[in-house]
Amino acid sequence: xxxxxxxxxxxxxxxxxxxxxxxxxxxxxxxxxxxxxxxxxxxxxxxxxxxxxxxxxxxxxxxxxxxxxxxxxxxxxxxxxxxxxxxxxxxxxxxxxxxxxxxxxxxxxxxxxxxxxxxxxxxxxxxxxxxxxxxxxxxxxxxxxxxxxxxxxxxxxxxxxxxxxxxxxxxxxxxxxxxxxxxxxxxxxxxxxxxxxxxxxxxxxxxxxxxxxxxxxxxxxxxxxxxxxxxxxxxxxxxxxxxxxxxxxxxxxxxxxxxxxxxxxxxxxxxxxxxxxxxxxxxxxxxxxxxxxxxxxxxxxxxxxxxxxxxxxxxxxxxxxxxxxxxxxxxxxxxxxxxxxxxxxxxxxxxxxxxxxxxxxxxxxxxxxxxxxxxxxxxxxxxxxxxxxxxxxxxxxxxxxxxxxxxxxxxxxxxxxxxxxxxxxxxxxxxxxxxxxxxxxxxxxxxxxxxxxxxxxxxxxxxxxxxxxxxxxxxxxxxxxxxxxxxxxxxxxxxxxxxxxxxxxxxxxxxxxxxx
Numbered sequence: 120x121x122x123x124x125x126x127x128x129x130x131x132x133x134x135x136x137x138x139x140x141x142x143x144x145x146x147x148x149x150x151x152x153x154x155x156x157x158x159x160x161x162x163x164x165x166x167x168x169x170x171x172x173x174x175x176x177x178x179x180x181x182x183x184x185x186x187x188x189x190x191x192x193x194x195x196x197x198x199x200x201x202x203x204x205x206x207x208x209x210x211x212x213x214x215x216x217x218x219x220x221x222x223x224x225x226x227x228x229x230x231x232x233x234x235x236x237x238x239x240x241x242x243x244x245x246x247x248x249x250x251x252x253x254x255x256x257x258x259x260x261x262x263x264x265x266x267x268x269x270x271x272x273x274x275x276x277x278x279x280x281x282x283x284x285x286x287x288x289x290x291x292x293x294x295x296x297x298x299x300x301x302x303x304x305x306x307x308x309x310x311x312x313x314x315x316x317x318x319x320x321x322x323x324x325x326x327x328x329x330x331x332x333x334x335x336x337x338x339x340x341x342x343x344x345x346x347x348x349x350x351x352x353x354x355x356x357x358x359x360x361x362x363x364x365x366x367x368x369x370x371x372x373x374x375x376x377x378x379x380x381x382x383x384x385x386x387x388x389x390x391x392x393x394x395x396x397x398x399x400x401x402x403x404x405x406x407x408x409x410x411x412x413x414x415x416x417x418x419x420x421x422x423x424x425x426x427x428x429x430x431x432x433x434x435x436x437x438x439x440x441x442x443x444x445x446x447x448x449x450x451x452x453x454x455x456x457x458x459x460x461x462x463x464x465x466x467x468x469x470x471x472x473x474x475x476x477x478x479x480x481x482x483x484x485x486x487x488x489x490x491x492x493x494x495x496x497x498x499x500x501x502x503x504x505x506x507x508x509x510x511x512x513x514x515x516x517x518x519x520x521x522x523x524x525x526x527x528x529x530x531x532x533x534x535x536x537x538x539x540x541x542x543x544x545x546x547x548x549x550x551x552x553x554x555x556x557x558x559x560x561x562x563x564x565x566x567x568x569x570x571x572x573x574x575x576x577x578x579x580x581x582x583x584x585x586x587x588x589x590x591x592x593x594x595x596x597x598x599x600x601x602x603x604x605x606x607x608x609x610x611x612x613x614x615x616x617x618x619x620x621x622x623x624x625x626x627x628x629x630x631x632x633x634x635x
Contacts, residue, residue, distance in 0.1 A: 120168045123280040127183070130287035134294045135301055141180030146170040146192055154192045158199065160231065163257040165276040166246055179300060184244060185283060185292070185313040186304045187236040198234040198243065206230055216268045216365050216387045219328040220407045220429075222254035223247060223269045232262050242266050242314055246276065258323070261314050268365055271323045282324035337362070340382070348379050369394065377401050387429075391416065399423050413438055421445040435460060436478070443467040458502060465489045478502075484511040491517040500525040512536035526551055534558040548573050557581035559588075566590065570597060571615050580604050595622045598629075608633045 128139045151170060155161055162170075175191030176183055183189040190198065206228045217223035231249030242263030248256055259273040273279035286292055286305060295302045295310050305316040321327040341349065341358045351369065352361045361367075366388040367380070374394035380386070381404035389405065392414035402408065403423040408430055415437035422445045424430060431451050436458040444467040446452060454476040455468070463485070468474055469492050476498040482490065483505030490499075491514035499521060509532060515524070516539030524537060525547040533555040537543060545567040546559065552575035559568060559582045569592040570576060579597060582588065583604030590610040591601065595618045598611050612630060 120165065120277060120280065121172050123277065123284055124169075124172055124183075126284050127280070127287055130284065131181075131303070135181045135303060137301055138181050138183070141176045142173040142183070142189070143175050143177060143191060145172055146174035150174065150192055154196060157196060158233070160233075160248060162233075163246065163248070163276070165257060166233070166235070169276060169280075181300075181302045183283070184236045184279075185286065185316075186295070186302045187238055187244060187313055190235055190237065195234055198237055199230070202228050202232070202234070203230045214267060214388065214410065216409070217251060218268060218270045218322070218365070218385075219253065220385070221251050222258070222271050222328075223260055224249060224251045225269075225409075229262075232260065238263075238312065238314060240265065244272065244314075247271075261317060266314065268318075270317050271328070272317055274323045274326055278323065278325045344379055352379070380405065392434075402427070424449070431473075447471060458500075466492060468493055471495070476500075481505045483507060487511050487514040490514055494518065494520060496521055498523040498525075500527070501529070502527040504529050509536075513539075516540055523547070525549070537562065545569070547571075548576075553577065555581075557584075560584035563587055568592070570594070595626065598626065602629055 131138050151162065151167055170192060173189065175194060176189045180188060210226050210228045212227045215225045215227055217225050229249055232245040232247055234243035234245045236244035242261065242265055245260055245262055247254065247258045247260045250256055250258060254271065255274055257275050258271050259276060259279045260269055260271055262269055273282060291307060292303050292305060293307055293309055293311070295304060304311050305313050337358045341352065344352070351372070352358055355361045355364055355367070362382055363385050364383065365385060367383065367386055368390040370390060371393045374391065374396055377391065377396060377399070378401045380389070381401035384404060384406055386405050387407055388410040389402070389408060390412040392412045394416050396413070396416040396418055398420070399413070399418055400423045402411070403426060405427065406429075408427050410432040411424075411430065412434045414434055417439050418435070419439045419441070421440060421442070424433070425445045425448050428450055430449050432454040433446070433452065434456040436456050438460060440457070441461050441463070443457075443462060443465065446455070447467045447470045449471060451473050452471050453473055455474065456478040458478050458480045465486065466489050468477070472495055474493065474495050477493065477496055478500040479486070480501070481503040482501060484507050486505070487507065488511070496518050497520060499515070499518065513536050516536045518540060520542055521540045522542055523545040524540065524543060527549040528551060530552045531554070534553060535558050537546070538558060538561060540562070542564055543562050544564055546562070546565060547569040548571070550572045552573070554577040556576050557578050559565065563586070565585065565587050566589045568582065568588060568590070571592065574594070576597070579600055583601060588609065592613045592615060593601070593611070594616045595614060598614065601609070602611070610633065611626070614626065618626060
């Protein structure tokens, strides 16, 4: 490790004379021990060795890691603390993909990713101490605010340093001079951010995970396709880039045959909305697919999806699907949008323990009864109601783990049927009428109430008896009624509809009081 760092310094001495001086003195064993104690983690031997050579680099240095700084132990800890404080609430926020698949846990935040560099924009190079099933402890990865796709940059820290050494030796870099500050970036194409450059590299460096398909094979495959698909592929880039793409979107393109997609083994998000697709057989080859949009296609048969073990989100609204049984085998399915379909039986969803969100339209009494068995649901959205009696709605109250309920285009006498949803935190009403809102006050964990385009709600003032409500989205008229009813300040920061100038002044005055 020491030899590698020294080689990098020597190779760059002419172009980056300040690099050697910018590197800090070695960390002490005591500093490493204190860092490990605060982290609650033992550092990998390679990372310890690197810090025993240099404890990061000084502010304003040229950036040991191809223009990005090597963080000192103290800086690493500070950066790590920012992420760990956010982990509980945001760890699984957004969509995240591992490249190669199964090497990095597909999360937004993981306290076992140690940041050894940063870009001052909320993104990091880090050492992964909690790899996924195919990964290696100590692998070097990217993560952060903008890093939705996470790459294994190197299998170990030494490999990363070897790559930097080889880049310097080959002269495959650009020196960046800004007044008195010198830096560098990967490649000869100018100031390229290294976290952008990795998207075009064969990774992990030194030991790529796999060989690309043969050029001849890809060329002959491309030439065998019709002109429409050739143009679509070219809109993505080269044939190789298409086959390795993580996100593909083909909306309103009149697609009928999607056979070429069967070779996209790395695609994670596929949007095929509003086409004329009857068969999705080709999708059985998309082994890494996580999110699939089939909106408004005449698809009936979901069996090709049965072996897509990574599928988490499926949108089949407006399709011809009637049978959900193929989905019962999907171990990671979290969200299903089945709005505007003729699905009668939701019981096949019962074995899917991972299912958290379901969206449906116009359920009748029988369908509501079937829904009551889906105790794993956390979010339910219902648009419209079929033929139901008041007692039929009690099935919703049996969803004991429900945290969010959204009702759109419904007309109800009251909301008593949700009293069994003891964990309900958010209630959303859209374009709906409720004669009696008093039940809201009895929902002891409800913190957010949204009323959008809901002028016909009765006994609204009873909502003020709620001890848990913190935020209400409403019209000005509803805000005006409620603002003096509560014994505390409520967050009315999000309003819907228009306000007159006078109304706006009253609302702003209330919000100013809320902020004090």
